[in-house]
Amino acid sequence: MQLNEALETLKNEGYKYTKKREDILSFFTEEDGYRTASDLLNYMADKYDGLSYDTVYRNLHLFRDLDILESTDLNGEKHFRLSCGHDEHHHHFICHSCGKTKTIKACPMNYIQQDFPGYTIENHKFEIYGKCPACQ
Missing domain, CATH: 1.10.10.10 (Winged helix-like DNA-binding domain superfamily/Winged helix DNA-binding domain)
Structure with a gap:
């Protein structure tokens, strides 16, 4: 944005x-x-x-x-x-040192949703934390 x-x-x-x-x-x-x-x-x-x-x-x-x-x-x-302004659903890698982010295009819910038959999933959040190449 x-x-x-x-x-x-x-x-x-x-x-x-x-x-x-x-x-x-x-x-x-x-x-x-x-x-x-x-x-x-x-x-x-x-x-x-x-x-x-x-x-x-x-x-x-x-x-x-x-x-x-x-x-x-x-x-x-x-x-x-x-806001990163992506129209499509996505998640982020977040650097613990500098706070920079990188978009993760795959969504783990696509794989684990089958583990919740009968449940209504209303929302989810998935983030990976670590250090970016510049901070390593």
Whole structure:
């Protein structure tokens, strides 16, 4: 997803454009991989004196709910990244060191769904963690 697409989604869903929201989204368009609220707060601290974690988290969760951002839990902490914009179902490899991601095109549910006869599977998540070539 590009910055202009994210801002358009925000507008189409009836949310107000602010420079702060644009700067949050700019941070994620410039970063390649998952980042924490602390990473974002450090990025924005010089420009927005007194910016609180509450404001950061509120916007991060709003953007996630609007499918502008994706989130995952790494080492007990929520991490966010710009939605990769794939229309097809997919999963990710996530580097523990730098947070970069790589798309996994195969879905394990295609193989294990047969183990759940009579069950209704409503959703699933599959991620692989390790180190990318640059971090090894």
